[in-house]
Amino acid sequence: MPHYDTLIIGSGSAGGILAARLSEDESHRVLLLEAGPDYTSAESLPDDLRYGFGTPSGIFSVTHDWGYNATSTPAAPPIAIPRGRVIGGSSTVNATIFLRGIPEDFAHWVALGNDRWSWEAVLPYYRKIESDQDFHDEFHGSDGPIPVGRYGPEEWPEDQRAWYAACLAAGYPESPDMNRPGTTGVGPYPLNSRSRVRYSTALAYLLPARGRPNLTIRGNALVQRICFDGVRATGVEAVIDGGLEQISAGRVILCAGAIASPQLLMLSGVGPADHLHSLDIPVLLDRPGVGETLRDHPTAGLLWRVRSDFPANNSAHFHQVGLRYTASGSEFFNDMIVYFGVRPAEQTLFVRPTINLTLSAGRLRLTSTDVSVQPSLNYDYYSHPFDRQRQREAIRLCIALLDYPDFEKIVRAPLQHPGDALEDDDALDRWILRHADTGHHSSSTCKMGRESDPLAVVDQSGKVYGTEGLWVVDASILPETVRANINATVLMLAEKIADWLT
């Protein structure tokens, strides 16, 4: 049997970085297993993976997706939860908004018992991952693998210019550098795409590492479970190119993401004992937090039909200008973000007011012992009244912003809009619950925290409590979400933990 020092499950945002960093030591043999296909060069990437936008399928890859469905609220039809199933994982299919968490997020992480994750401790790793094209100071990195840039006002399409002007006219401040601590208001998103190419971990981290003899990357490798000797992880069982293999390793790092990592832990006997018993899975370790505290950034989106004479720009990124603000009565700075843009193929204008720090949380549970059957996902969005209150305010605010005169020559008619329900809180709540949707930022299903916290699954280095030789490093270990799109934070987290594991 082949033997590796480190076996990594999943080559997404986190797994790609760990594989690249740990294999920098030539004497350390690393195996990276990825369920989706491997593309070994930039040229071989299909267009929907190569470009973050401006492809016929729009922003999401339909060809390399896990196809998950979820319950968003009891009143809404099932929603799709896209996740990349390909080398680079979700970093290969995402929208490339490269916003960081804010210092207040990390103060909260520390308060939850994670004192090694203060803002001062994470800033060097946010800098390490990036090469910012526009800002060069103590907050930004200049020689990291991921290029980060912004569209300037002279490049913005007409709809983004109108949005920017409407936000300024409503009194929101300008925010030219959204990754600077303390900033709020409207400004250009930092994006990790250049010349339309999306800089995933497959491109930015794995491609330069591929020639190393001590790094083995295997695509089409679906891990079924982690193998243990007592409580020590010794390897995995995986179906690779159709054949079942058992592979041993000195240590196992689970990087399968916020949905598949808790799924694999439970399939391997680590999780809530009563739930595992109900599926006849032998319990190795009772960890009630596995699959709990499922976080996301929920939205209830608005849609308008665009005028037929409005020029479609097929090569512009949908998201160029963003708005962040703090909801009325909220103690959480920048707890709201609004995505805005025109989808030329559909001739629609979307406005997605989104809560970046919710008080509601959901849950993930197995429905089968077969890894290819998705777990049940219940996000339970807006179950907390303050989340509904903030969403109501956001919807009213966005509709008011669309009254700005510059939109007259862009917008034709509403397509998804609360109409009369706007006037009544209960009616608007019902509309929100029917239209609740994902912000694509699932996290915290194996969260980091004190061992005494019954819902904590891993310690501050990602090591699974109660086991030996097993780590989880990906979006699932965020102790709490951050007030930003989470990819940059997952990359930062992987870089930081890689430093401890080398």
Ligand SMILES: Cc1cc2nc3c(=O)[nH]c(=O)nc-3n(C[C@H](O)[C@H](O)[C@H](O)COP(=O)(O)OP(=O)(O)OC[C@H]3O[C@@H](n4cnc5c(N)ncnc54)[C@H](O)[C@@H]3O)c2cc1C
């Ligand atoms: C459509 C979409 C748009 C998004 N837009 C943005 C954005 O603009 N900005 C932002 O910051 N964030 C965005 N995100 C979120 C962000 O990309 C993810 O949160 C982040 O990539 C998660 O990283 P991860 O390492 O936890 O998981 P992933 O990157 O999802 O990696 C998990 C990997 O594990 C593999 N895997 C899973 N199960 C198995 C198994 N059993 N065996 C082997 N391999 C397995 C998967 O195929 C995948 O490659 C978006 C996400 C999506 C889906």
